[in-house]
Amino acid sequence: MRHAQFLARTVFVHNNNVEEACRLLNRILGKEEIFDQFRRTRFYEKPFQVRRRVNFEKCKAIYNEDMNRKIQFVLRKNRVEPFPGCS
Amino acid sequence: MSMKTTVLAGFHYMRQCAHYAIAPRNSYLHTSAFLAKAEDRKEMLASLPAKDEGTIGEKSVDIDTLITRKEKFFPDASTATQLFNGIPFNELPICNIRVSPNNTIISVTDYKGVPRLIRSCGIEGFKNTRKGTNIAAQATAVSISAKAVELGWKTVRVKVRGLGPGRMSAIKGLQVGGLNIVSITDNTPVSWNPPRPRKQRSL
Numbered sequence: 358m359r360h361a362q363f364l365a366r367t368v369f370v371h372n373n374n375v376e377e378a379c380r381l382l383n384r385i386l387g388k389e390e391i392f393d394q395f396r397r398t399r400f401y402e403k404p405f406q407v408r409r410r411v412n413f414e415k416c417k418a419i420y421n422e423d424m425n426r427k428i429q430f431v432l433r434k435n436r437v438e439p440f441p442g443c444s
Numbered sequence: 445m446s447m448k449t450t451v452l453a454g455f456h457y458m459r460q461c462a463h464y465a466i467a468p469r470n471s472y473l474h475t476s477a478f479l480a481k482a483e484d485r486k487e488m489l490a491s492l493p494a495k496d497e498g499t500i501g502e503k504s505v506d507i508d509t510l511i512t513r514k515e516k517f518f519p520d521a522s523t524a525t526q527l528f529n530g531i532p533f534n535e536l537p538i539c540n541i542r543v544s545p546n547n548t549i550i551s552v553t554d555y556k557g558v559p560r561l562i563r564s565c566g567i568e569g570f571k572n573t574r575k576g577t578n579i580a581a582q583a584t585a586v587s588i589s590a591k592a593v594e595l596g597w598k599t600v601r602v603k604v605r606g607l608g609p610g611r612m613s614a615i616k617g618l619q620v621g622g623l624n625i626v627s628i629t630d631n632t633p634v635s636w637n638p639p640r641p642r643k644q645r646s647l
Contacts (some may be wrong), residue, residue, distance in 0.1 A: 363533070366631070368517055368629075369627050370628060375615055380501030380504070381517065382628055382630055383499045384506065387503060391630075394634050400645065
């Protein structure tokens, strides 16, 4: 994936806090699934493995969606200020 | 696995005893032995500590505190001419770190990309598997940063490429060695339609 050097995937370091900057960069790259794709393409993934992985991801997404809905349902509030004293 | 095998072994033993009483000894065919082996390996792999890839914070789900922070974390159009220690950002020397599971190579180039210094864990005196450790990466980084400071390059930008145990510790080592790191860039080559990679390792 070509990108502008030192503009894309770049994080500044503040107060010599290298670790914080690294963690931020790693978190973003992890969330964007760039590391996942990198690891996946080190070795050939056979078609049956691709199918299995994609199906698993689908199931997981459906489960997560339903679970999030349930959690939102349990946590719902029916008052003017939903969390008094928290704003 | 352990539970299952003990049960199976007990069962076989009982059958054997019964046979001894009534008939001469037969040879027994155990078909579950190789299964036990596979399960053993799975158990072993699961019990191993997670491999260090220098990606601390990859899985963390932090509440984004960046919004409340005043500092600028990401570059923009004006970054190229921004001064760091009297040098504009795009004329700062670059420190390239090439990380792999088995080695770490660090090179320092000027802003055009002409290499001036290069060190790797292998050159540093670490051999074989010891090359691919975070300690080796840190030692290499410290020694190369001392050389870079001798050249008069105190402020650098860092470019990291690849995943491996040296990823985090090399950057830390550069700082320990006396370099002032302005920014960290990830330069890992990732493609979504790559040529066919090599076949999978058989474990």
